[in-house]
Every structure is written in structure tokens, then in C-alpha cells.
Amino acid sequence: MLILKEVKNKILAGALISRDEALEICEAPLTELCTEANEIREHFCGNAFDICTIINGKSGKCSENCKYCAQSSFYHTTVENYPLLDTDAIVEQAKYNEDRGVLRYSIVTSGKRLSDNEINLMYDIIRAILETSNIAVCTSFGLLEEAQYAKLKAAGITRVHNNLETSRRNFPNVCTTHTYDDKITAIRAAQRAGLNVCSGGIMGLGESMEDRIDMVLELRGLGVRSIPVNMLNPIPGTPYEDNELLTSEEMCRIVAVFRFLVPNASIRLAGGRGLLADKGRRCFLSGANAAISGDMLTTEGITIEQDMKMLDELGYKAVLWDV
Numbered sequence: 279m280l281i282l283k284e285v286k287n288k289i290l291a292g293a294l295i296s297r298d299e300a301l302e303i304c305e306a307p308l309t310e311l312c313t314e315a316n317e318i319r320e321h322f323c324g325n326a327f328d329i330c331t332i333i334n335g336k337s338g339k340c341s342e343n344c345k346y347c348a349q350s351s352f353y354h355t356t357v358e359n360y361p362l363l364d365t366d367a368i369v370e371q372a373k374y375n376e377d378r379g380v381l382r383y384s385i386v387t388s389g390k391r392l393s394d395n396e397i398n399l400m401y402d403i404i405r406a407i408l409e410t411s412n413i414a415v416c417t418s419f420g421l422l423e424e425a426q427y428a429k430l431k432a433a434g435i436t437r438v439h440n441n442l443e444t445s446r447r448n449f450p451n452v453c454t455t456h457t458y459d460d461k462i463t464a465i466r467a468a469q470r471a472g473l474n475v476c477s478g479g480i481m482g483l484g485e486s487m488e489d490r491i492d493m494v495l496e497l498r499g500l501g502v503r504s505i506p507v508n509m510l511n512p513i514p515g516t517p518y519e520d521n522e523l524l525t526s527e528e529m530c531r532i533v534a535v536f537r538f539l540v541p542n543a544s545i546r547l548a549g550g551r552g553l554l555a556d557k558g559r560r561c562f563l564s565g566a567n568a569a570i571s572g573d574m575l576t577t578e579g580i581t582i583e584q585d586m587k588m589l590d591e592l593g594y595k596a597v598l599w600d601v
Contacts (some may be wrong), residue, residue, distance in 0.1 A: 279502045286314045315534035315565035322542040327594035328568035331375045336387035345517040349388040355515035376413040377535040377580040384416035388594040391420035404433035421464040427471035437559030439476040445489035482524045494539045501544040509550030537565030544568040
């Protein structure tokens with residue numbers, strides 16, 4: 279398909295493609311699309327692979343009504359509920375991950391945002407991690423304000439996570455207890471505090487390819503270069519429990535198009551990867567170059583050992599990539 283090579287060459291020359299161009303390449307044969315996307319990834323990122331792990335630092339009883347989430351208080355699921363984990367539990371897990379070659383560790387908490395008191399507790403926990411290990415720490419604490427992000431930066435983190443989840447158009451179909459602009463406000467607050475931002479979305483919420491492209495264009499405009507790509511794991515008890523699973527081919531097409539849109543980004547396979555028969559191997563040859571390893575927040579993931587073996591087989595090298 280001639281348009282693929284033309285667009286790829288434009289990107290390799292340093293240009294960014296438009297929404298219309300992204301929509302056009304979506305129709306390309308999958309093998310060709312993935313091959314060209316992988317070439318773009320190799321050109322801009324080499325064999326660098328950003329692998330991280332997460333810990334569910336506070337679980338359940340969330341005030342928000344995100345329709346995909348097992349931790350929302352609006353839905354009846356079997357998720358475990360507990361307050362902030364103590365310092366020892368979070369530090370122990372950080373050391374466990376570091377010993378297995380993981381370079382970045384993210385603490386994730388349920389709820390719209392942590393309180394100032396909880397931020398103070400997390401400050402001490404982050405300091406304890408960094409004083410006892412060399413692993414980098416990322417946090418996902420909801421819709422914080424700039425002063426709270428500044429406190430976390432002072433503790434020693436360099437990156438925070440806050441997913442847009444989907445496009446502006448589709449967001450009200452997913453959540454109504456906060457807005458798309460609330461998300462963007464929090465992202466910009468983190469950036470003003472001097473932090474890098476990791477932000478992406480969930481595929482399989484009923485969105486179109488246009489929605490996916492618009493989400494990435496929003497992130498590109500915000501300067502975000504760490505983009506998690508989650509695949510919906512339909513949780514019983516949530517409104518999306520009957521959503522159809524995406525296929526490996528659909529996920530490959532998504533990450534390939536994303537690579538065309540953000541050629542120098544860390545495109546991270548995240549939640550739902552374990553549902554793919556190959557655990558994402560094809561996607562890592564289609565433009566993706568990062569992953570969350572180990573268990574997810576409320577679902578089982580892929581072991582660090584399995585992922586490290588896969589990275590070695592694919593010729594990747596785990597690096598700490600702060601973008």
C-alpha cells in the first residue's frame with residue numbers, strides 16, 4: 279500500500295501525521311501496517327523497552343462510576359477493599375520487583391484523588407523505597423492538584439500516571455462523575471510541577487478507531503510520551519461485563535496506528551494483555567515497546583520472568599526511559 283510507505287517516510291523525516299492520514303492508514307493490510315510501524319519504532323526507539331510493575335496500594339470503594347472498573351462503589355464486584363497499604367508491604371514489593379530486573383515501580387490507588395494526609399503518608403513511603411532500592415517510582419493517585427504533585431516530586435518521583443481512557447467524545451459514555459477536562463487539568467498540573475506523565479486509555483469500551491486516534495492526538499498535544507494501551511477485561515458486575523474481547527489482530531492494528539501518530543513514544547501494553555494468547559508478542563513487533571508486567575490492579579497478569587524471557591527473545595533491552 280503506497281500510502282503507508284509515503285506516510286512512514288514522512289515520519290522518518292521528522293514530520294507528524296494528521297488525523298486524516300491516520301484514518302487512512304487504518305485501512306491498510308495488517309501485516310504491512312505492522313511492519314512499517316515496527317520500522318518506525320526501531321528508527322526512533324531502537325531496542326529500548328520500558329517495563330514497569332504496579333501495586334494496588336489502596337483498593338475499592340471508589341467514588342467514581344467508570345463503567346469498566348471493578349473498584350467502583352457503584353457496582354457489585356468481588357474486588358477486595360482495603361485502605362492504604364503500610365510502608366513495609368509497598369517497600370517489600372518494590373525490592374521484589376527490582377531483584378527481578380524491573381526498573382520502574384508504580385503505586386496505584388483507588389478513588390478520585392488522595393487526600394493531603396494520604397499524600398503525606400505516600401511521601402514517606404516513596405522516600406523509604408528510594409532509600410532502600412534503586413528502582414524508579416511512579417504514582418497513580420487520581421486527579422491531584424499542583425501542590426500535591428509537587429510534594430510527590432519532592433519525595434523523589436519523576437513520573438505520574440493519569441489515563442484519559444478514551445476520546446473526549448466518548449468519555450461521557452464511560453464516566454459521568456468527573457470530566458475529560460478534569461483529567462487534562464490534572465495532567466497539566468503534574469507537568470507544571472515538573473513531572474513527566476504517563477497517560478493512555480482502554481480499548482474495547484465501545485469506542486471507534488476515530489475515538490482511539492483522537493485520544494492519542496490529545497496526548498500528543500499535551501506532550502505525553504508514555505502511553506499505556508489497555509485492553510478491556512470485562513469484569514462481572516460492571517456495566518461492561520458483556521463487552522466483546524478485542525482480538526490480537528485488533529490490538530496489533532491499534533498499536534501500529536498509535537506508533538505512526540507518536541513515533542518516539544513509549545507505547546505500553548498494560549491491562550488485559552494476559553487475555554491475548556501470545557501475551558502481546560505480536561504487538562511488540564507492531565510498534566509497542568513497553569509493558570506493565572506482573573499482576574494488574576484486580577486481575578492476574580504475566581510474570582516478570584515470562585516477560586523478561588520474551589524481551590530477550592525479541593531482541594529488546596530493558597531501560598529506564600523517563601519521557
